[in-house]
Amino acid sequence: MIVELIKIAFNNLGSNKLRSFLSMLGIIIGVSAVIAIISIGQGATYRIRSRVSSLGSGLIIVSPGFKGGKAGKVSTEVRDVFSLELAADLAKGSPDVEEVVPSINSGALLKYKDNNYQARMVATTPGYIRVLNCSVERGRFLLERDVEGFRKVAVIGQGVASELFPGEDPLGKKIIAYFGKRRLIFEVVGVLAHKGQMMFFNFDEQIYVPITTVMKRAAGKRYVDLYLIQAKDADKAESAAMEVEFLLTRKLKDPDLFRIRSQEEVIETVKQITSTMILMLAGIAGISLVVGGIGIMNIMLVSVTERTREIGIRKALGAKRSDILLQFLIEASVISFIGGVVGLFLGWIVSAVVSHFTGWPIIISPLSIVLAFGFSVGIGLIFGIYPARKAALLNPVEALRYE
Amino acid sequence: MEEVLFELKNVKKVYRVGEVYVPALRDVSLKVERGAFIAIVGRSGSGKSTLLHILGCLDKPTEGDFYLDGENILEASENRLASIRNRKIGFVFQQFNLLPRMTALENVETPCIYAGVKRRERIERARKVLKKVGLEEERFFHYPSQLSGGQRQKVAIARALINDPAIILADEPTGSLDSRSGDEILKIFQRLNEEGRTIILVTHEQYVAEYAGRIIRLKDGYIEDEK
Numbered sequence A: 001m002i003v004e005l006i007k008i009a010f011n012n013l014g015s016n017k018l019r020s021f022l023s024m025l026g027i028i029i030g031v032s033a034v035i036a037i038i039s040i041g042q043g044a045t046y047r048i049r050s051r052v053s054s055l056g057s058g059l060i061i062v063s064p065g066f067k068g069g070k071a072g073k074v075s076t077e078v079r080d081v082f083s084l085e086l087a088a089d090l091a092k093g094s095p096d097v098e099e100v101v102p103s104i105n106s107g108a109l110l111k112y113k114d115n116n117y118q119a120r121m122v123a124t125t126p127g128y129i130r131v132l133n134c135s136v137e138r139g140r141f142l143l144e145r146d147v148e149g150f151r152k153v154a155v156i157g158q159g160v161a162s163e164l165f166p167g168e169d170p171l172g173k174k175i176i177a178y179f180g181k182r183r184l185i186f187e188v189v190g191v192l193a194h195k196g197q198m199m200f201f202n203f204d205e206q207i208y209v210p211i212t213t214v215m216k217r218a219a220g221k222r223y224v225d226l227y228l229i230q231a232k233d234a235d236k237a238e239s240a241a242m243e244v245e246f247l248l249t250r251k252l253k254d255p256d257l258f259r260i261r262s263q264e265e266v267i268e269t270v271k272q273i274t275s276t277m278i279l280m281l282a283g284i285a286g287i288s289l290v291v292g293g294i295g296i297m298n299i300m301l302v303s304v305t306e307r308t309r310e311i312g313i314r315k316a317l318g319a320k321r322s323d324i325l326l327q328f329l330i331e332a333s334v335i336s337f338i339g340g341v342v343g344l345f346l347g348w349i350v351s352a353v354v355s356h357f358t359g360w361p362i363i364i365s366p367l368s369i370v371l372a373f374g375f376s377v378g379i380g381l382i383f384g385i386y387p388a389r390k391a392a393l394l395n396p397v398e399a400l401r402y403e
Numbered sequence B: 001m002e003e004v005l006f007e008l009k010n011v012k013k014v015y016r017v018g019e020v021y022v023p024a025l026r027d028v029s030l031k032v033e034r035g036a037f038i039a040i041v042g043r044s045g046s047g048k049s050t051l052l053h054i055l056g057c058l059d060k061p062t063e064g065d066f067y068l069d070g071e072n073i074l075e076a077s078e079n080r081l082a083s084i085r086n087r088k089i090g091f092v093f094q095q096f097n098l099l100p101r102m103t104a105l106e107n108v109e110t111p112c113i114y115a116g117v118k119r120r121e122r123i124e125r126a127r128k129v130l131k132k133v134g135l136e137e138e139r140f141f142h143y144p145s146q147l148s149g150g151q152r153q154k155v156a157i158a159r160a161l162i163n164d165p166a167i168i169l170a171d172e173p174t175g176s177l178d179s180r181s182g183d184e185i186l187k188i189f190q191r192l193n194e195e196g197r198t199i200i201l202v203t204h205e206q207y208v209a210e211y212a213g214r215i216i217r218l219k220d221g222y223i224e225d226e227k
Ligand SMILES: Nc1ncnc2c1ncn2[C@@H]1O[C@H](COP(=O)(O)OP(=O)(O)O)[C@@H](O)[C@H]1O
Pocket: A397, A398, A401, B015, B016, B017, B022, B023, B024, B042, B043, B044, B045, B046, B047, B048, B049, B050, B051
């Protein structure tokens, strides 16, 4: 019986292909939107999380807080609080902290022969590559004696190396760096391995120099921009952050002067933002599914009216109400099921295209497939019931008289 | 011993069109024996089709009693009525009422689907009844639009016969046919009656009524006379 009804459904849909397609369109768009949004969202989250954790685990960042911003004043970043001495105190005073790496970041124009390159200059200490999980490709990273001796040596990222020294070995070469109103000449002692983009900056486009050199030569700067802190291990990240917060509050006597962000916090925030976005977009996709369902209902109502006579004939031949009901329900679900299959493929194609351009992985979870299918067939059934019931309850004689 | 198949007692049927009530049958009492061949005649609008629909369990009377095979039809459920239409009764209409997107064979099969008969047996039975009504085999897979009026009516009769019903109800079955095809169709009804089936035929052509053993004349919803 079901087999016959499915055959009848396909027969009817096939006899009016354009209309069947148009009535599927809503479901196709809805399902492909659900699939694409969920898979793109999951891909993005996955990518961001793997980026964040490529920094190594147990990273804590201490940066300046903001002052003012109340009573109409523009809030400004607090300056001049993080000294090198404070960094040493933090390292000593917190048992769960492995290492505290101070850093000053600024833009610098680099020059070598006729080549120049606008890079980000990171003035820091040798601990930097340990805390941020970088590795040296050639030469060496900064050493303690570079920091102690205010030496004018530099380590450069891959991008800097290829732009300034195309076809040349950068090791031992002298670079002129312009930053602020200063001009310094550094000798390149090492090149970092490729690491790439991380949140807002790119490790490959940076130049790394001893922090003391910049502080002394840039008009006696006494404070640094931020502290990168490595916890003893990943489990201790939270307690390390608390220790740092406690010590900083005691030393600086003002919790507004600094901000502490841990890597876990960043991951958590990213997760929250993306899941809220997915939820919102999925809501929109859900609405389009409902609109698709209404489209199906509309077509089914038209179909019932058009086929009133057919319904009368079938009843005269012995069809029960339930037979007619089932026939139209199956027709509605066939429309939405085909729409669901097409939508699934379309959604997959859309996420593949997005993934091609963004490099995010495609993650199509079985759950989202089940969800999309369940939804589309469910919607076919729900929005098919009213027209199908209308057909089933037709009076056979009236239906036979219908022209 | 004559067995009563249909029994109508003081049946009334009133249709409501908006605020107006249209009486189609005013007071009809009727007995039909098993195996009878009856013609119902009368002017257009006299209530012939209405009476046939009630006899065929497509519609229920507004008032009165109706027994089919001793069963009180007024108390039967919708499903029971569907089942009676499916197994006991075969309908033939003036406009053939074939389903346009199905072949002759598929049209004939349809009542069998609702009877829950398996596909193989369905096709076998459909072929048999199509042969019985004299449709040429090369027409079996034609669509109704590819058939002549006479051929369509043969398909419709085959469809009415497929569940081997005891009763055939026909509403002006020759009304849309030329006289030659009409005669052919009437011969089929005659043969079906000889097999023992009860035939009730609505017509307004006098010569058609000649085939029947009994003629009931309707006028304005009453039985005017009978012979
Ligand atoms: N479904 C209906 N709704 C309203 N009036 C109807 C309906 N069916 C039949 N009638 C009316 O009932 C009367 C009898 O109709 P019908 O039985 O079709 O007559 P006949 O078949 O003899 O031409 C007519 O006046 C017709 O207009």
